Amino acid sequence: MKLRWPRELPKVRLCFLLGTMACAAQASEPTHFPDAQASDPATLGWMVGSPPPADRILRFEDGSYFRFPQMRWSVANFRQLMPTVNVSRGLAGPSMLERTSSGEIDALTFVPLGGDEPMTWQQSLLANYTDGIVILHRGKLVYERYFGVLKPEGQHAAMSITKTFTGTLAALLVSEGKLDPERMVADYVPELAVSAFGNASVRQLMDMTTGIHFSEDYADPKAEVWAHAAAGNPLPKPADYQGPRTYYEFLQTVKPQGRHGEAFHYRTANSDALGWVIARVSGRNVAQLLSERIWSRLGAEQDAYMSVDSIGTPFAGGGLNAGLRDLARFGEMMRNEGRYNGTQILPPEVVTDIRNGASREDFAKAGYRLLPGWSYRNMWWVTHNEHGAFMARGVHGQALYIDPLAEMVIARFASHPVAGNAANDPTSLPAFEAVAKHLLEQRQ
Amino acid sequence: MKLRWPRELPKVRLCFLLGTMACAAQASEPTHFPDAQASDPATLGWMVGSPPPADRILRFEDGSYFRFPQMRWSVANFRQLMPTVNVSRGLAGPSMLERTSSGEIDALTFVPLGGDEPMTWQQSLLANYTDGIVILHRGKLVYERYFGVLKPEGQHAAMSITKTFTGTLAALLVSEGKLDPERMVADYVPELAVSAFGNASVRQLMDMTTGIHFSEDYADPKAEVWAHAAAGNPLPKPADYQGPRTYYEFLQTVKPQGRHGEAFHYRTANSDALGWVIARVSGRNVAQLLSERIWSRLGAEQDAYMSVDSIGTPFAGGGLNAGLRDLARFGEMMRNEGRYNGTQILPPEVVTDIRNGASREDFAKAGYRLLPGWSYRNMWWVTHNEHGAFMARGVHGQALYIDPLAEMVIARFASHPVAGNAANDPTSLPAFEAVAKHLLEQRQ
Structure with missing residues (x-):
């Protein structure tokens, strides 16, 4: 091959x-x-x-x-x-994940993006440096594998899937009238008035269409990415350190670049700023709110946790760690219009709004060659494919893929050597689609 | 009053x-x-x-x-x-803690040790800076209170109650023939041959009758207590730091003082050394073994966790943090001769051996004025009172008190300003006895 x-x-x-x-x-x-x-x-x-x-x-x-x-x-x-903060599952028993069989998934084949020879599902697991993968069909566990040091009773970095939880919490607050997406960020967090975020709308934060200067040029010691990393580092700062000392301090230093609302720009700082807005509006930090509004209502089988900066701020842009099956439960809740474990966790309209996505033109400007026609809404990636699939994505291969038509949820943790998902999308996205097709055929 | x-x-x-x-x-x-x-x-x-x-x-x-x-x-x-390591509860549902009433406990009165005027149970909670307290009678929850920032779905430092888990795990390995209490510590951990621990028996470690030099004189910058603290500190060491860099390195520096086996000397380093022995014998560190052998079998409702040093060594002498009800479940297992949640978690003879205690003469040499006639066995404190009560104890008021005659377990977390339990024993021990008496009377 x-x-x-x-x-x-x-x-x-x-x-x-x-x-x-x-x-x-x-x-x-x-x-x-x-x-x-x-x-x-x-x-x-x-x-x-x-x-x-x-x-x-x-x-x-x-x-x-x-x-x-x-x-x-x-x-x-x-x-x-590093130090972390708990995201409690509450104290009740976990929701049941019934097991069933859905045929032979390992032998399914697909052609990787940009390739011309088929690969099996099983081969894709190694190609993607998979640490764990779970497939739910109609809410039942039809496939589950673990590799390396990850176990069912373990928690794995969700990386930027964290953003999806942050965006979903914001959408929930919007649906409850506690957060107005059309208001300016500085209306909620006056400290951000001095930054590029100040005159962005909450909606622009949620969809990452802000115009902010956030260089990821690692060759440049003045790149914002270094200041962000140093600010969020929970270790004691060096004696000669002059920069921002917390996520909150960093966010106030972010400068404008371009105009808000014109294009999708994937910048982690947006999620951290949204986390700040959420904290102000709810009186809870993201970890606490995530536990109260989602995690403890899912019937999660494990607590999740988040990394924190030196003053205990949960890293809203990337700090979540969770059990794989619990991530799948969250996906299943989304597939079921917000209902899971006998509870309406999110209003159906919140889920519908996410599934409908945002502007595909704004998204196209970001130039994701492997994601044609997609959009980004409330920190979810929306494929706009025929199945209406939508995703949460994190660097190094973290994925939560929800295919409503196939009634399928795939949760995957990975440790691909290359951070950007362009490295694993070619052997991931068509693999997920192949399973969806298989499950649709099973149904017939 | x-x-x-x-x-x-x-x-x-x-x-x-x-x-x-x-x-x-x-x-x-x-x-x-x-x-x-x-x-x-x-x-x-x-x-x-x-x-x-x-x-x-x-x-x-x-x-x-x-x-x-x-x-x-x-x-x-x-x-x-600080960084921590998980102690997994596993993924099953928690064991039920049925609730029942056992009369009015808050109004119970007792006379504090050294006092002559009575105090109510309710008053004792404040006197002891209680953060949370749970009483089980015949396995049922008859009393539960939380204060400050502790909640049922929270984890509190167990302090030296950690030692009790370490000692219990060692006793379990002894009962299985995997650990010989009469063998020398250096037989299991050759690196400790250079230290005072090397020619102590495992039994002497478990009962803390080793003769080691471990000064807790905080005015002396060369006191071992500082080296222990610095070694276990998970933060990066200062550039000019010359001392031991991990718990394991520290333990190798411990010098002898007196003879082994002649008197009880409460020294945290013994628990850390026992943790090392356990890790060598079991191939698991203390956190992993605690999860596998005890925590996941109790039907705990929360994961516990332990602090770690800079190379991930769980602090076997004091690093455990746990939910209060889960601590009570552990106590109830001990009260039931090792059986709980439908499982024989510890062999009955392990529990009997602990309840029987160790040499009261050896203990008396340590001079605990408030604990006359007690002994210390497998890192449990044994009262030898008429009820056969035994305890796990940690600084600042952490307590697990098991009264077999009264069929009672009390688990308490506290944050008393004074570390040594001599500060709270006067308003704790007679309070526990008063509840035991009350429950015995209820039964009649």
């Missing part, structure tokens, strides 16, 4: 999402990586032993935890590396 | 249990403290707001988190301040 899609993709350096200095270490990484089996974190034995061997110890402060393949351990163990 | 027991007790500086430098900050604290209501962390609003006011922000690195009254927030939020 030969694939034409490139193994050496430009490295989309989104590792700042972790709010750390890890990217400094990553900048010197090779662009060829060991494959999924050679990089298996269980085989490599990171942090195993009493004490672990010196070359198997991973640390937060020196960035070793986020080099590849080390990060394959770290994404399932962030709480051992 | 006048009490004769002193409000100004010598401060037993056991805060090193946290493995931090917090005691430096504490050293200049007053010896008069605001009372429970004036120090209520919910009222004081620590870490509330977006951002919190500057004078309400608590940090790990500067020790502010462990000053009083700030620590009343911190003990319910350690994971926001």
Whole structure:
């Protein structure tokens, strides 16, 4: 089997999402990586032993935890590396996830984007450096696999899927009349009046159509991405440190670039700013509100958690860690118009609004070659395909894929060596579509 | 109501249990403290707001988190301040804790140790700076209260109750023949041959009758307590730092003092050394083993967690944080000879051995004026009273009190300003006995 899609993709350096200095270490990484089996974190034995061997110890402060393949351990163990805040599931029993069979999924084949030879579903799991994957069909568990160090009773970094929870919470507050999407951000957070966010509308934040200057040029030590990472780093700041010291301080320094409302620009800072708005409006930080309004009502089987900055601010743009099945439960709730575990968790109109998406023209301006015709609404990625599928996405392959027509939810955690999902979309999106097609055929 | 027991007790500086430098900050604290209501962390609003006011922000690195009254927030939020490792409850539903009434407990009266005027149970809750307390009678929940920032769905520092879990796990391994209590510590952990622990028996570790030099003189910058704290601190070490860098490195530096096996000496380092032995024997660290062998079998309603050092070693001497009801479930399992949630979690002989206690003469040499006739076995405190009560105890008022005759378990989390339990025993131990007496009378 030969694939034409490139193994050496430009490295989309989104590792700042972790709010750390890890990217400094990553900048010197090779662009060829060991494959999924050679990089298996269980085989490599990171942090195993009493004490672990010196070359198997991973640390937060020196960035070793986020080099590849080390990060394959770290994404399932962030709480051992940094302070975190709990997202309680409450104390009741978990909602049942009934199991059933839906035929042979492993042998399903698909043609990767840009390729011309088929690949099996099972092969795609390794190609995508999958750590865990769950498929629900009509709410029942039809497929579940774990790799490396992730287990069902474990929590994995959701990366930018965090944004989707932040956006969904904002949409919920909007539906309750507590948050007006047409009002300016500074109306809710006066401290942001000095920043580019101040005269953006809440809607523009939620759909990431703000015009802000946020450089991700890692070669430039003055790039905003470094200030964001340093601000969010929970470790004590160096004595000579002069920059912003928290997410909130960083957000006030963000400068304008272009006009608001004209194009989709994927910038993590929008989610952090939205998190601030949510905190002001609700009197809860994002972790607390997520627990109260969603997590504790899902019948989640595990608490989730979020990383925090040095003053306890949950990282609304990328700090969530959760169990895989619980992520699937959240997806199933979305598939069921907001209803799950016997409760209407989100009003149906919130879900409908997300599914309907936003402006596809605004989205097209961002130039995602692999996502033609998509849009971004309330921090969800909307495919606008024939099945009406929509997604939550996070760097290194985190995915929650909801296909309403096929009555299917796929939740996946991964640790792909390349941050940007352009590296795994070719072997992910058509694979998800192949399962959807299979499940639709099963139904007939 | 006048009490004769002193409000100004010598401060037993056991805060090193946290493995931090917090005691430096504490050293200049007053010896008069605001009372429970004036120090209520919910009222004081620590870490509330977006951002919190500057004078309400608590940090790990500067020790502010462990000053009083700030620590009343911190003990319910350690994971926001430092890296931690999960102790999974597994994924099944929690075991039921049925509720029932057992008469009016709040109005029960008792005479504090060293006092001559009665106090009510309800008054004792404030006197002890209680954060949460649960009473089980015959396994049913007959009393439950929370104060400050602790909630049922929250986890509180168990402090040295951690030791009791470590000791119980060791006893379990002994019962399975995996650990021989008569063998030398160095037989299991050769690295400890150079230390005072090397030629101690595992039994001496488990009962804390080792002869080790472990000064807790905070005025002495060379005291072992500082080295222990610095070694366990998960933050990056200062550039000029020369000392041990992990719990394991610290343990190898512990020097002998006196002979092993002659007297009870309460020294946290014994628990850490036992944790190392356990890790070697089981191939699991204490957090993993605790999850596998106890926590996931209790039907706990929440995961617990442990603080870790810079290489992920769980702090076996004091790092556990757990839900209050789950601590009570553990106590109920002990009351039921190791059986709980439909499972024999510990062999009955392990529990019997603990209840029988150890040498009361060895214990008496330690000079605990308020604990006459007690002993210490497998890191449990055994009262040898007429009810056969035994306890797990942690600084600042953490308590798990099991009274077999009264068929009663009391689990309490607290944030008393004085670390040493001599400060709260006068209003705790007779209060527990008063409830036991009440429940025995109810039965008749």
